[in-house]
Amino acid sequence: MSSLRQLEYLVTVADTGSFTRAAERLHVTQPALSHQIRALERSSGGPLLERLPRSVRLTPMGRAMLPHARAALAEAERAKCAALHAAGLLHAELRLSTVYSVSLGVLPPTLRAWRDKHPNVHIRLFEHRHADELRAAMLEGQADLAVGPQPDGWRGPVRELGVEEFVVVLPPGDPAAKPGARTVRLETLADREWVHFAQGHGLADVLDQACARAGFVARAAVRTEQTATAPVLAAAGLGPTLVPSNVLPPGFGGVVLRARPAVRRMLTAYTRDEPDVLTSAFLDTLADTVTP
Amino acid sequence: MSSLRQLEYLVTVADTGSFTRAAERLHVTQPALSHQIRALERSSGGPLLERLPRSVRLTPMGRAMLPHARAALAEAERAKCAALHAAGLLHAELRLSTVYSVSLGVLPPTLRAWRDKHPNVHIRLFEHRHADELRAAMLEGQADLAVGPQPDGWRGPVRELGVEEFVVVLPPGDPAAKPGARTVRLETLADREWVHFAQGHGLADVLDQACARAGFVARAAVRTEQTATAPVLAAAGLGPTLVPSNVLPPGFGGVVLRARPAVRRMLTAYTRDEPDVLTSAFLDTLADTVTP
DNA sequence: GCTCGACATGAGCAGAGTTTATGCGAACCG
DNA sequence: CGGTTCGCATAAACTCTGCTCATGTCGAGC
Numbered sequence: 001m002s003s004l005r006q007l008e009y010l011v012t013v014a015d016t017g018s019f020t021r022a023a024e025r026l027h028v029t030q031p032a033l034s035h036q037i038r039a040l041e042r043s044s045g046g047p048l049l050e051r052l053p054r055s056v057r058l059t060p061m062g063r064a065m066l067p068h069a070r071a072a073l074a075e076a077e078r079a080k081c082a083a084l085h086a087a088g089l090l091h092a093e094l095r096l097s098t099v100y101s102v103s104l105g106v107l108p109p110t111l112r113a114w115r116d117k118h119p120n121v122h123i124r125l126f127e128h129r130h131a132d133e134l135r136a137a138m139l140e141g142q143a144d145l146a147v148g149p150q151p152d153g154w155r156g157p158v159r160e161l162g163v164e165e166f167v168v169v170l171p172p173g174d175p176a177a178k179p180g181a182r183t184v185r186l187e188t189l190a191d192r193e194w195v196h197f198a199q200g201h202g203l204a205d206v207l208d209q210a211c212a213r214a215g216f217v218a219r220a221a222v223r224t225e226q227t228a229t230a231p232v233l234a235a236a237g238l239g240p241t242l243v244p245s246n247v248l249p250p251g252f253g254g255v256v257l258r259a260r261p262a263v264r265r266m267l268t269a270y271t272r273d274e275p276d277v278l279t280s281a282f283l284d285t286l287a288d289t290v291t292p
Numbered sequence: 293m294s295s296l297r298q299l300e301y302l303v304t305v306a307d308t309g310s311f312t313r314a315a316e317r318l319h320v321t322q323p324a325l326s327h328q329i330r331a332l333e334r335s336s337g338g339p340l341l342e343r344l345p346r347s348v349r350l351t352p353m354g355r356a357m358l359p360h361a362r363a364a365l366a367e368a369e370r371a372k373c374a375a376l377h378a379a380g381l382l383h384a385e386l387r388l389s390t391v392y393s394v395s396l397g398v399l400p401p402t403l404r405a406w407r408d409k410h411p412n413v414h415i416r417l418f419e420h421r422h423a424d425e426l427r428a429a430m431l432e433g434q435a436d437l438a439v440g441p442q443p444d445g446w447r448g449p450v451r452e453l454g455v456e457e458f459v460v461v462l463p464p465g466d467p468a469a470k471p472g473a474r475t476v477r478l479e480t481l482a483d484r485e486w487v488h489f490a491q492g493h494g495l496a497d498v499l500d501q502a503c504a505r506a507g508f509v510a511r512a513a514v515r516t517e518q519t520a521t522a523p524v525l526a527a528a529g530l531g532p533t534l535v536p537s538n539v540l541p542p543g544f545g546g547v548v549l550r551a552r553p554a555v556r557r558m559l560t561a562y563t564r565d566e567p568d569v570l571t572s573a574f575l576d577t578l579a580d581t582v583t584p
Numbered sequence: 585g586c587t588c589g590a591c592a593t594g595a596g597c598a599g600a601g602t603t604t605a606t607g608c609g610a611a612c613c614g
Numbered sequence: 615c616g617g618t619t620c621g622c623a624t625a626a627a628c629t630c631t632g633c634t635c636a637t638g639t640c641g642a643g644c
Contacts, residue, residue: 004296032602044375045569053610064378068371072364079360086356087338277337345641
């Protein structure tokens with residue numbers, strides 16, 4: 001009997017038209033996918049996919065199989081949903097804890113996707129100024145799930161979501177932004193006054209450490225408490241600032257340059273204990289919406 | 293994500309109303325089933341089955357989940373069938389090799405069940421007089437699947453189907469058959485002339501070895517080539533005989549007693565290489581129809 | 585009260601599935 | 615036309631799931 005996972009792999013390869021892309025989407029490596037598809041083909045009695053040099057197509061056999069595979073997956077999903085519905089009405093709240101920059105940048109698309117899938121699950125959001133605060137609150141069991149920078153020495157499941165890249169924001173026409181350049185060296189901004197963050201704000205540490213690595217101390221023209229304010233102030237000419245690229249709204253007016261050397265932060269989701277159904281469902285949504 | 297197997301386990305427990313019986317039907321041990329159901333319950337967020345002292349019932353959650361689980365299983369099955377159909381394997385041929393006693397006793401119900409499920413697969417049956425002949429023919433690749441006694445030192449997959457119990461057949465009113473007795477000691481028949489089997493017939497060896505273990509040599513009143521003939525001759529008074537219990541037709545006229553000590557034979561199905569889809573489908577049918 | 589039936593639990597083990605590393609062939613590019 | 619890149623297959627090692635075997639627990643029935 002073929003497993004659900006194998007059917008899921010087949011569907012994903014069919015949808016993406018490529019082993020490699022399917023493997024990415026499924027969060028497994030490409031050989032693992034190759035193996036499973038191969039096993040499925042053995043147990044089905046013949047090839048399901050036609051390996052072309054540039055892409056992958058379904059064989060007639062695969063095409064015949066595909067709709068039933070989709071249906072089986074959908075039914076399994078419905079089985080779980082039905083179970084959740086039958087029992088989940090009691091405890092349908094998910095407590096989510098995070099830091100300012102994440103709740104502004106990464107979370108909104110995820111929350112929208114989640115709301116579409118599970119409109120009856122209420123989400124309660126806790127926001128913290130600093131990753132350490134987040135960590136401490138999670139230790140006390142404030143929330144079911146934390147989304148934020150990698151916590152040091154965390155006893156419990158941690159899932160890596162992806163790396164955030166930080167960008168320098170400058171006002172239009174700033175001399176440090178060479179025409180056409182995509183990056184900027186932090187050292188060239190060593191003598192500027194920066195749009196900084198308030199004491200205890202997580203991004204204040206990020207900025208300070210990045211500047212320290214570049215060999216200088218960032219002086220503050222102004223310190224803001226709100227993450228979203230910094231790039232607006234920077235674009236208005238108060239000085240450069242450094243923020244995760246995903247907090248910038250689409251069509252943002254300022255000049256945006258990747259820092260060189262790169263300033264990155266691993267974004268993770270972590271829980272105190274093994275995640276329950278709701279939490280792990282949210283984790284999947286999170287992983288799906290963050291990377292692609 | 294819950295696996296297909298877990299859903300199958302759930303459905304079977306719901307159908308049988310018991311962990312133990314479900315485990316038998318699924319050909320796994322009861323702890324394995326307990327574990328999987330427990331895992332499914334964990335990943336579903338709550339109990340699916342209510343464990344009563346005498347039986348097992350579904351919780352509302354389990355009841356909600358059940359129809360979808362069935363549907364998922366059915367779709368997965370259809371996926372495989374669709375693939376087979378597309379590959380043209382549904383109009384295929386399955387070559388089956390066996391020994392006389394098996395083709396008479398065990399196989400007919402299996403073949404009927406198979407015919408109902410896959411009416412388009414033609415079965416070609418090869419019958420052998422002795423297990424060694426069967427083994428040799430299989431080595432040469434005569435058939436896709438062999439059904440017969442356990443082959444010695446077989447290089448390839450062997451699946452145990454169950455043990456055949458041999459019975460002594462006597463004419464009605466034979467003095468060796470005590471009224472109400474269900475068994476008979478072979479020694480008490482040591483001085484009889486037996487309804488024996490032809491030289492080279494597999495059951496001839498079985499009879500000789502059983503008698504040897506009981507401390508005597510079975511003299512032959514007559515030797516028959518056909519398995520079905522022996523019990524008829526025995527019932528007609530030519531002498532006792534020893535045959536697998538499953539070769540006796542329902543409503544057989546003679547006296548049937550289990551041999552003591554028991555004469556048993558492990559019945560197996562074996563293939564040269566890993567079985568293909570068709571073969572393993574037949575194997576499943578076989579395993580299902582032989583044991584219960 | 586004792587035994588028996590039925591499910592739970594725990595330890596140990598085999599095999600499935602995954603990852604990392606590497607190979608191979610076809611297409612693309614200079 | 616060789617070199618490079620992209621995409622899938624293959625090999626080997628490791629991890630972890632899921633199995634069996636042995637044992638525990640609890641209620642029912644004699």
